[in-house]
Amino acid sequence: MPSPTRSFSPTRKVLILGGGNFGSCLADHLGDSDHEVFLWSRQEEVVNTLNKSHRNPAYLKDHLFSANITAVGPELPGEDLIDQMDVLLFAIPTQFLRENLTKLHLHPDREKRPLLIFVNKGIEVGTHALTLEIIADTCGAEIAKAATFISGPSFAKEIVQRQPTSVSVASFTDSEAQRAALLFHQPHFRCYTGNDPIGLELSGALKNVYAIAAGAADGLGFQNNTRAMIITRGLSEMTCIGTAYGASPLTFLGLAGVGDLFLTCSSPNSRNYTVGYRLGKGESLDSITNTLGSVAEGVTTTKGLNEIIQKLGVQAPIATTVYDVLYGGKDVQTAVRELMELPPTKELDLPPTAGGPAKQLLKKLGLD
Numbered sequence: 001m002p003s004p005t006r007s008f009s010p011t012r013k014v015l016i017l018g019g020g021n022f023g024s025c026l027a028d029h030l031g032d033s034d035h036e037v038f039l040w041s042r043q044e045e046v047v048n049t050l051n052k053s054h055r056n057p058a059y060l061k062d063h064l065f066s067a068n069i070t071a072v073g074p075e076l077p078g079e080d081l082i083d084q085m086d087v088l089l090f091a092i093p094t095q096f097l098r099e100n101l102t103k104l105h106l107h108p109d110r111e112k113r114p115l116l117i118f119v120n121k122g123i124e125v126g127t128h129a130l131t132l133e134i135i136a137d138t139c140g141a142e143i144a145k146a147a148t149f150i151s152g153p154s155f156a157k158e159i160v161q162r163q164p165t166s167v168s169v170a171s172f173t174d175s176e177a178q179r180a181a182l183l184f185h186q187p188h189f190r191c192y193t194g195n196d197p198i199g200l201e202l203s204g205a206l207k208n209v210y211a212i213a214a215g216a217a218d219g220l221g222f223q224n225n226t227r228a229m230i231i232t233r234g235l236s237e238m239t240c241i242g243t244a245y246g247a248s249p250l251t252f253l254g255l256a257g258v259g260d261l262f263l264t265c266s267s268p269n270s271r272n273y274t275v276g277y278r279l280g281k282g283e284s285l286d287s288i289t290n291t292l293g294s295v296a297e298g299v300t301t302t303k304g305l306n307e308i309i310q311k312l313g314v315q316a317p318i319a320t321t322v323y324d325v326l327y328g329g330k331d332v333q334t335a336v337r338e339l340m341e342l343p344p345t346k347e348l349d350l351p352p353t354a355g356g357p358a359k360q361l362l363k364k365l366g367l368d
């Protein structure tokens with residue numbers, strides 16, 4: 001039974017960039033809490049239909065959206081709208097974030113610019129940058145330091161039905177994480193704050209790769225033992241990669257880590273799991289991505305992650321195998337057999353934390 005909404009934050013003007021499943025869902029969530037919400041979509045039909053009938057014709061089609069949402073687009077909003085906003089929330093897939101951030105003009109002075117929140121879960125192809133680094137490159141270190149990230153087990157489809165849900169909210173700037181948490185916090189949507197945005201970002205991006213593996217195992221017809229193995233060994237790999245990167249290993253035990261890993265590895269509602277499932281059934285990657293109708297960040301993240309794994313020199317056999325299946329022409333059956341034939345190893349062998357890519361990123365942000 002959904003609980004009533006309560007405002008933990010005064011009414012805010014919020015612009016959400018990205019009118020897909022998650023952007024629309026969060027617009028609805030904030031509209032329901034009486035915030036004044038603007039939702040940017042680059043799809044004209046989405047803008048017109050949302051404004052006319054509070055329906056999104058492309059995503060979450062069955063849902064009647066909050067009347068507190070005004071859709072804008074298809075052009076990216078200009079300073080006239082942005083300057084009025086208290087909050088900007090980015091729900092744009094990671095591969096398109098840089099091109100959009102480059103076009104926005106944000107005031108470097110904290111008092112003169114909105115709170116910035118990012119909810120995408122991926123690693124940029126080519127640069128293998130996290131979102132923090134994309135923000136630093138496009139908007140500068142001061143803005144990246146104050147950016148806030150939300151991640152955790154949260155299917156859009158279930159949030160709009162007000163099913164009890166919890167997420168992690170992280171920023172290097174505690175006050176910004178608190179503000180974002182209060183904005184979203186509701187009796188049916190709990191927010192927990194933290195100060196390891198690098199670990200939180202890695203958690204959200206990496207779990208998508210393991211969701212592809214779990215889906216593939218289910219598609220091949222394997223059952224519960226196999227899925228539990230992939231989730232647990234996936235968590236171990238995520239923690240090792242994250243620790244070598246310079247994140248806190250504890251972050252991977254939170255909602256953004258094991259919470260979201262568990263969710264997306266066990267549900268056909270996950271696009272990443274679905275990609276894996278269809279691969280396991282023998283379909284080609286091109287055919288799957290051309291017909292999925294929505295983004296599966298794990299497909300591109302697998303590429304960037306593979307480069308990160310090579311650079312860090314950590315052992316991550318499941319992630320490496322997903323890369324070989326997606327991009328190396330390895331068939332799924334052979335991939336499973338080869339993984340199972342690996343010699344025994346220690347269950348958890350955490351690498352040292354010092355000196356990973358996080359150190360360079362912190363230096364770039366002036367936080368070293």
Ligand SMILES: NC(=O)C1=CN([C@@H]2O[C@H](COP(=O)(O)OP(=O)(O)OC[C@H]3O[C@@H](n4cnc5c(N)ncnc54)[C@H](O)[C@@H]3O)[C@@H](O)[C@H]2O)C=CC1
Pocket residue numbers: 018019020021022023041042043059091092093094096100119120121122154155156157293294295297
């Ligand atoms: N759907 C979900 O339940 C959740 C999604 N996320 C994350 O949120 C992000 C967005 O995901 P969804 O909304 O689900 O994806 P989606 O596939 O439903 O929608 C993608 C949106 O991106 C827009 N888009 C495509 N190309 C673009 C470009 N060049 N510039 C700007 N916008 C562009 C599309 O028009 C569409 O509005 C992803 O990183 C995803 O991992 C995070 C938590 C939950």
Ligand SMILES: O=C(CO)COP(=O)(O)O
Pocket residue numbers: 121152153154155156208211260263264269270271272273295296297
């Ligand atoms: O991240 C998600 C829920 O937390 C959504 O997962 P998918 O992108 O795999 O659908």
